[in-house]
Amino acid sequence: MKTLPNIYAKTYNIVASDCNAQREVTLPFLANKILDVATEHADILGIGYADITPKNQAWVLARLAIEMERYPLPYETLTIETWVESVNKHFSERNFCLRNEEGKIYGYARSIWFVIDLTTRKSLDISSFEQLSSCIGNRVCPIAKIGKAKPIVSGEGFIYKVKAGDIDYNRHFNSGKQVEHIINLISMEELDTKYIARFEISYMNEAHFGQELSLERYEETPLNYTAEMKPVGGGAMICRCRIILKDR
Numbered sequence: 340m341k342t343l344p345n346i347y348a349k350t351y352n353i354v355a356s357d358c359n360a361q362r363e364v365t366l367p368f369l370a371n372k373i374l375d376v377a378t379e380h381a382d383i384l385g386i387g388y389a390d391i392t393p394k395n396q397a398w399v400l401a402r403l404a405i406e407m408e409r410y411p412l413p414y415e416t417l418t419i420e421t422w423v424e425s426v427n428k429h430f431s432e433r434n435f436c437l438r439n440e441e442g443k444i445y446g447y448a449r450s451i452w453f454v455i456d457l458t459t460r461k462s463l464d465i466s467s468f469e470q471l472s473s474c475i476g477n478r479v480c481p482i483a484k485i486g487k488a489k490p491i492v493s494g495e496g497f498i499y500k501v502k503a504g505d506i507d508y509n510r511h512f513n514s515g516k517q518v519e520h521i522i523n524l525i526s527m528e529e530l531d532t533k534y535i536a537r538f539e540i541s542y543m544n545e546a547h548f549g550q551e552l553s554l555e556r557y558e559e560t561p562l563n564y565t566a567e568m569k570p571v572g573g574g575a576m577i578c579r580c581r582i583i584l585k586d587r
Contacts, residue, residue, distance in 0.1 A: 430451050499552050
């Protein structure tokens, strides 16, 4: 019987096009690569998209938290390691370590996933995914678990209309693009003197091409923000985020 890997890792060589005006890897880049590594591990375990799509099922990312000590720079390497922390009937917790080739830690990430029926859009019981349960390890993720951000009563932001470049192969607003647009709530001046030390996002509902969305942020305490993305004129919340900045 084939032994399945408890930990999966992939290394990326960072180039300038992966980076922002502060000359460090962007948060949307990290979010996308984290999702890619999770997907590849699921493929190896035999529960990836190729395995469950014929059953009319799909993995859905519910929550993601990324906490960084510093961000990779151009021409550095980034290795992302992932492992499953827990599985129950409703969802799976998957963690990540982000480091360089010498083992120096950039940061960590936590994520929560569930599986839906593509027709009903309802979540399914994943307790039968034996590959997940069998590869749970005892590796510790030292960052705090994902919290619950409070709704914004009054904030500041902008209106954004979802465009074709925001839409993924499932024909809804791409999760990485949501991170990108939320980050646009932070000014260039702020990012020149501060960095995003922790970013949490809870994906709550789908958004689609042509929708007008309101993006707002509210400062709960100094350098600690709640952010939201919701349809203009009312409707179900698309995502809610927490952003913690630190001085450079």
